[in-house]
Amino acid sequence: MADSRVVLSLRDLVKKYPGVLALDHVSMDFAEGEVHALLGENGAGKSTLIKVIAGAIKPDGGTIGLDGRQYAEMDPHLSRSLGIEVIYQEFNLVPPMSVAENIFLGSRVGGRWLVDFQTVRERAKEILGQFNIVMDPDKPVRELSPAQQRLVEIAKAVSKNVRILIMDEPSAPLSVAEVEHMFEIIKRLKQRGVTVIYISHRLEEVFRISDRVSVMRDGRYIATRVTAETNRKELIRLMVGRDLTESYPRRATAPSEVALEVRHLSGNGVRDISFSVRKGEILGLSGLVGAGRTELAQVIYGAAAAEGGEIRVHGKPVKIKSPADAIRQGIGLLPEDRKEHGLFLEMGVKWNISFPIVRRISRRGLVDTRTEGEIAEKYRERLNIRTPTLEQRVKNLSGGNQQKVVLAKSLAAESDILIFDEPTKGIDVGAKQEFYRLMCELADNGIAIIMISSDMQELLGMSDRIVVLCEGELAGQVGREQFSQDYILDLASGTH
């Protein structure tokens, strides 16, 4: 990249938040027409950095250099007028408005006072055409799939004469084919001289698409490498700060009798699903986004209604109509979105852990706080939950420790069938290892585990068997001896 001109140059950026230095004197350069990947664990400061560049937040120190001019801070309007566009992880579209209107949202097209719908439609068609996106510009955005919405966001960004495009985990909701399509678009943008800053957790993508890659850790800039001259191991080392093998612990005991069996289960968007999981087994549940993995988990857990089929626990058919029924049968769920669905963030660690059993440990309605403290302490030790006190509000814990609190809730409720929905999502590499070890320990103690995951390495590394879903139906069951990424992806995308 020696011959390329530097367009964006960050110097000594500092941003403070309560309890953390989110950016600690970060300096970085971005060249014209390069795809520059930004890597780092959760909390490394990537999101803060892009928000500073976009002007969504103001830094407490440092400068942002653009075309030789220095700025102490940006605001959303200024950054946009300088050609900086950001595609955030969350969608930023107006669901009831059409594709065309969304693309030109915030920019004035045509007349001075009135929206010229004809021109908006024409220009939207033109932009979609440039990138081979087949889409009806009049369709309301809410009727599009997540992948199509992502494409609309890209079209929206490029409609604005973009020079620096920042993409924060853009591939998260996309299937393999859709990611390919997005990469094509990125290549075209690159040819036009657009700088793309690409944030992703998926190392494969970083190697596929980027020219250079920079690593951040704990709010600090660590290093930049030319992608072609580095490897997976080095990047992980830079991210974690030490050598870390992506290894999965082995287990001591073999699965025994069937703990949970579902037969022809339907409802909540899944149809005719049959499988079983044994005590001491980790069953992987694979599928693309929208294949119905989480939906299936919800039906088993009673969080969504079953329309047909049968659930058997330890050989006996059971009726599960609510989460309370499931908990009574010993089924526990660790939801994908732990903050929204798994925790009471404003409440303490102890309060959270004891919540599912608070009635059981009450005498004449009165909570037995001593038993409560003992149970919370037991799981803090067993799961190594790092918190200053058991009264600490859960919102102040790290992602990994929050996830342990969610697990402690289910264990305190004495669940012996646990469904983990994306258990390591948003957890840093070190905490992941710890969590894998915990899961294996649980399996060794005879707990049956169903693990939903989009991380193929994790699925292949942890599971004894993998059940694959495709469009709400069972696409196949794969034993350990047949494990291969390609085979499972084939099943998941329905091409097998």
Next chain:
Amino acid sequence: MATSPSFLTALSTNAGTLLRKYAPQTVLIGLIVLFTFVSPNFMTVSNLTLMVRQISFATISAVGIMFVMVSGAIDLSIGSQIVLTNIVMAILMVRYHVNPALAILCCLAMGTLLGTLNGVLSVKLGVHPLIITLGTSTIYKGLGYIAADGKNIIGLPESFKVLGQGYLGPVPIPVAIMIVIAIIADFVLMRTYFGRYVFAMGGNAEAARLAGLDIDKMRGVTFAICGFASGITSVLLLSRVFSGQVFTGQGIEFDCLTAALLGGVSFTGGEGTIFGLITGVLIIGVLNNAMQLAGLADFYQNVVKGTVLLVAVGFDMYQRKREAKEAAASVTAK
């Protein structure tokens, strides 16, 4: 800070933290001190007794609405519930000569029923309680007017007088009842699993549902408690006013809501203490009382109450932001 902080700075920092934590209480004490100096009639036993008795009615309803608020909902209909139960109870005693004890039971049952209806409607229709109770409020009040048929219902039995007008030693009976109810409510909210459930559904309804809580049932129960509390208020108010009037209790929900918000009960649920609530009620009581002593008309009182609410809520927001900033600053100091 280069040198070690002096004793005085340490003291002032601690005082600052305390002040922030007990902001509503500080406001209350400030008002009491102010009015003691301004009005010689304020700090007298008879006036304070009068003031506390005045607020005792609204406090009981406020305790009820607190259950609903902590659970993440709102009930705008409590004033109208009182209008209806008040008239019905008066009619039972005056026209049908029902035994006062039985009439009281009817009133409490009816209050509970009206509250439950709010909760059940909100669950079954899937509509926000704000809208549901806005609707039922209008209905309840309308039914009360129809039942009263434009008349004040007079001729209540003398024995019924004692609840609203009697004393237990030096303490007015409504105040004694208020204290008992506040203690019970505090106990239920803070020490029982049921209380935990109420906080849980207000803090994160989906997490509570997934943890096995029957949210729909809980919604009904919290509204029933609110209705029951307003039933008690209705009994005490009828005994105090001693004639069935459609104006009794009207608009009481706004005093209750204001008091709850002043006392730090969260509008979105999951937060609040009875201690804070009582402080909020007392602030309203002191303000009302002082303005009456000063001879200010009702209209002015409304303006002052509204202003106090906005200032209190604004101050709370400002403090939260400042705390966040200070926490950030402490990072760089390390």
